[in-house]
Amino acid sequence: MNNRTRITRLQLGVLLIVFAALLAGCGDVRHGVGWPSMSTLRIDDTLRLVVAHDLQIEVIDPALGRPVALVDENGATLLDDRGEARRWVVNGSNFENATFFTAPISKTEDGNTELSFLSYTSRILTFDSVSAQPADPAGITLADGVIANVVEGDGLLYVPYRSGDVVALDPVTYEEVWRLDTREGVWSSPVLSNGVLYVASIDHLLYAVDAATGESIWANPVDLEGAIAASPLVTEDAVYVGSWSHNLYKVSLDGEIQATYVGRNWIWSTPVLQDGTLYYTDLSGSVYALDPETLTEIWVQTPATRGIRATPVVTDTHVIVASRNGRVYWLSRDTGSTLFERELPGTHEVLSDMLVIPADEASGVTAPLLVVASVNLQNLLTAYTLDTGEQKWVYGR
């Protein structure tokens, strides 16, 4: 081998090593934005499950666990080039790589229902609920992207922007009616209660504004010492909200912190109040049951070995939580002890809030279902019976 060849091979070797090192540097860093969003709605009086994640939206039949077949105006199934039924799937790559992480806004007019999705890429895209056809492929441009569900109420749409601010839009023209300035993004849905809009931001502040005008109700927003990435729970007399400071707060409707409970890790779920007990989860893998008046601890359990980002589902008998370790736990409401657990197919982490689908005979759902979304596309959704945890179906892209 002559010198020149040896030099060239050495150069390539060094370049490969440097390139591999740079790749290794990127290897553990997760790319992508967020996790799937699930919601239910009725289309032609039939219950449907809508899942939006990244470049794709599907409308799923909750009884069968697969996308709904598209039909024409006569009810005949539409077929694709291969003779297979066309399904209710929208791909954002057909719309300038629009990505979706939120539930749609549903509008029904003259018997036709349209679903409008606000994208992370700052657009509103509207589709016919039956044919999945876009109303306008270009969509409507927004001032910013959206990663949390929009709230409808009092004749306005309240849109939380991912980089900051909440805007109230006219639901017909989508023109801005008022804007609440925040210093950082709003990654959770605002909560509308008695004409007041409560907004939690990752700028560490909890805001309360008049839903009609956007004027502040409180003299100052409440500083919760850590980013707030989940919607607050608003009751008749208080607001319960957790932040990344590890603390759960009880805030009066006047904006005063009345009680604080110190947890173990970042709180990224919305508390749930049921039968006089407040339940919440955090990223230590713990589940807490507190007295809502004083935030005194009733019990704390740590069923999971990794964090629990999702809001717990509380039924008459169970507290159900899903963890980043790919497992779903059914806990006793009285003691928090694990009654049984299920491992998701592929054991992929769960970051999305779970969805409860009520029994609906007409839609083919014979028993209430718990649908859990993972971050793995091959096992995107898994449905269990709500009370017994029997796996009913798995949907993957």
Added chain:
Amino acid sequence: MWDFILNPMVTLLTLMYSFFGNNVILSIVVLTVVIRLIMYPMMAQQQESAKKMQEVQPRLKKLQEKYKDDREKLSQAQMELYKEAGINPFGGCLPLLLQFPIFIALYQSIFFALASTPFQLVDLSERLLIPGLQGLIPLQNTWLGMRLTEAPQPPLNPPYALVLPLLVMVTTWIQFKVSQSATSAMQSGDGQPNQAQAMTQSMGTVMPIMFGFISLSLSVGLSIYFITSNLVGVLQYIPAFQRVADRVFRPFSRKKKDPQGSEPADTGKQSRK
């Protein structure tokens, strides 16, 4: 796999952010400088090893000629030569191998600390080792109108952010130039250019371009890291800096006897130019 290095690095970066009044850029710059300085003894050892290897190249070539048909004798003779010259054959690559994981962890820590999406932030939650740091999250990620977590190209950032990949290219090139002249090779006896020198010369063209293109795709924060790292790299070849750094970081480097039998020379203080 990298967590045992990466998590402390992410924690340290976040701690510095707090110490420097929530200034991300200063935190990245200072952490990079600190890590490069801590790695200095290894880098200096690597340079010394490389220089010694170059000094014995003519003798090595003669041995290769002499024993070209006998690999075993060649290997034995080479080891004897290394021993006589005080060369550790792994002295060059072992420090490099030790430095690599540290620099990758530093580079990754910037990725993680500048988390700006829900996915990235939920991952960051598992990496902060000191309680209380979560109050700083999310880190301020804008600087001079640029978003530090986005690539330095429109429309993600203003057009002037493109200066940063350019600076990455330029500083990478300068570092190569400086390191090349510092380890300028002796020509072998037959007048042909030394192999290492030839390789370094063409790498000095390819690497800056490669790093420039890579930094176009990575975040602005990482461009700052590359620029800082390159500038510290240049500094490490300046004799005045080497003298100070050797006194601080290598105070116990071994004295070596002068081959003429005169007073022993302190190799740690000699210029590596």
